[in-house]
Amino acid sequence: MRSADLVVIGGGIVGLATAYELSRRSPRARIVVLEKERVLGAHQTGRNSGVIHSGIYYKPGSEKARTCRRGKELLEQFCEREGVAWERCGKVIVALGADELPRLEKIAERGRANGCDFREVDGDELRRLEPHVAGVKALHVRETGIVDYLGVCAKLAEHVRVRGGEVLCEARVERLDSRGGEVVLHTTRGEIVASAAINCAGLHSDRVLQLAGERRPARIVPFRGEYFELTPDAHGLVRNLIYPVPDPSFPFLGVHFTRMALGGVECGPNAVLALAREGYHWDDVNVADLTDTLGYAGFWKLVLRHAGAGMGEMWRSLSKRAFTKALQRLVPEIRSEHLVPAPAGVRAQALGADGALVDDFLIRSSGRVVHVLNAPSPAATASLAIAESIAARLDTLP
Numbered sequence: 001m002r003s004a005d006l007v008v009i010g011g012g013i014v015g016l017a018t019a020y021e022l023s024r025r026s027p028r029a030r031i032v033v034l035e036k037e038r039v040l041g042a043h044q045t046g047r048n049s050g051v052i053h054s055g056i057y058y059k060p061g062s063e064k065a066r067t068c069r070r071g072k073e074l075l076e077q078f079c080e081r082e083g084v085a086w087e088r089c090g091k092v093i094v095a096l097g098a099d100e101l102p103r104l105e106k107i108a109e110r111g112r113a114n115g116c117d118f119r120e121v122d123g124d125e126l127r128r129l130e131p132h133v134a135g136v137k138a139l140h141v142r143e144t145g146i147v148d149y150l151g152v153c154a155k156l157a158e159h160v161r162v163r164g165g166e167v168l169c170e171a172r173v174e175r176l177d178s179r180g181g182e183v184v185l186h187t188t189r190g191e192i193v194a195s196a197a198i199n200c201a202g203l204h205s206d207r208v209l210q211l212a213g214e215r216r217p218a219r220i221v222p223f224r225g226e227y228f229e230l231t232p233d234a235h236g237l238v239r240n241l242i243y244p245v246p247d248p249s250f251p252f253l254g255v256h257f258t259r260m261a262l263g264g265v266e267c268g269p270n271a272v273l274a275l276a277r278e279g280y281h282w283d284d285v286n287v288a289d290l291t292d293t294l295g296y297a298g299f300w301k302l303v304l305r306h307a308g309a310g311m312g313e314m315w316r317s318l319s320k321r322a323f324t325k326a327l328q329r330l331v332p333e334i335r336s337e338h339l340v341p342a343p344a345g346v347r348a349q350a351l352g353a354d355g356a357l358v359d360d361f362l363i364r365s366s367g368r369v370v371h372v373l374n375a376p377s378p379a380a381t382a383s384l385a386i387a388e389s390i391a392a393r394l395d396t397l398p
Contacts, residue, residue: 054069125206
């Protein structure tokens with residue numbers, strides 16, 4: 001049995017950022033990070049699009065908007081200081097026709113309220129920025145960037161270790177017990193007694209909450225995002241980042257193009273139900289995970305609400321031709337032969353019993369444990385600001 005002041009469950013970017021922030025605030029604290037996989041950032045962190053978001057999409061005053069803006073600043077400073085690959089390259093949010101202009105203006109209103117650096121451009125200026133894109137008008141978000149998030153994780157873990165902390169891989173939490181003013185964590189690497197714990201378990205965050213004896217206020221339902229990568233001869237079709245105007249009736253953004261910090265251009269994702277919480281392919285099936293999803297009334301309410309759009313997403317998953325056609329709406333010159341499969345990701349999305357996706361970050365305290373129960377995009381961008389928020393919560397624990 002080992003003892004610690006603070007234990008962080010989860011070695012993704014939010015967990016590592018939290019451990020880094022806590023070690024910075026309390027250099028003498030004994031901090032332990034527990035990651036069930038053999039490597040850090042194996043799931044959402046290592047499989048996302050690598051974008052540093054500006055915060056232009058998010059409801060003003062929301063936790064997402066606040067922490068995205070603050071986190072973006074902290075992340076850029078960290079990368080510059082630590083030599084992590086990143087670039088402020090900019091992106092365009094493209095209205096394809098007059099019917100999308102009111103929605104584009106609503107995004108612009110949010111961007112102005114959130115203090116984002118962007119400008120409105122007409123079709124001619126749009127094609128000077130992205131010569132191969134379709135569209136009648138766009139927002140040019142100059143401050144959007146790209147970054148190597150796994151590189152960020154490596155540096156965060158390095159700082160935790162230098163300050164005397166431990167980062168343990170292949171350490172799965174199997175039970176959480178509260179005992180007086182302590183938390184006892186039963187793990188595959190032995191027992192740890194800690195003054196407090198922080199649940200940053202991502203895809204399994206609601207189950208860690210259950211291990212602590214609490215009821216889930218929302219349930220993680222895994223959605224797989226499938227990507228293609230452009231072949232090198234097609235890289236010239238995309239200069240930086242090209243995004244659509246989101247459809248407000250559908251809870252996901254839609255396919256887009258992203259130049260990556262370490263090279264290459266990704267396009268996607270679609271959004272389909274994953275048959276396992278770590279289900280990166282159609283044949284990845286976990287009966288317990290699937291039963292948990294299909295037995296949840298909130299899931300079926302979501303399905304009924306978005307049945308048509310959901311079927312379209314599934315068809316694009318099964319048909320490369322359909323996926324290509326969706327991409328051609330933004331970049332008409334894209335051809336099927338330009339696309340090669342890229343690794344998929346799974347989004348840990350909290351879903352309420354009413355069938356609505358939890359829109360904002362969801363962080364709850366229970367005894368001596370802080371639970372991060374919903375942290376989808378832009379959580380990677382916001383990670384260092386989320387860590388500040390968690391550190392402040394720890395100060396208020398009983």
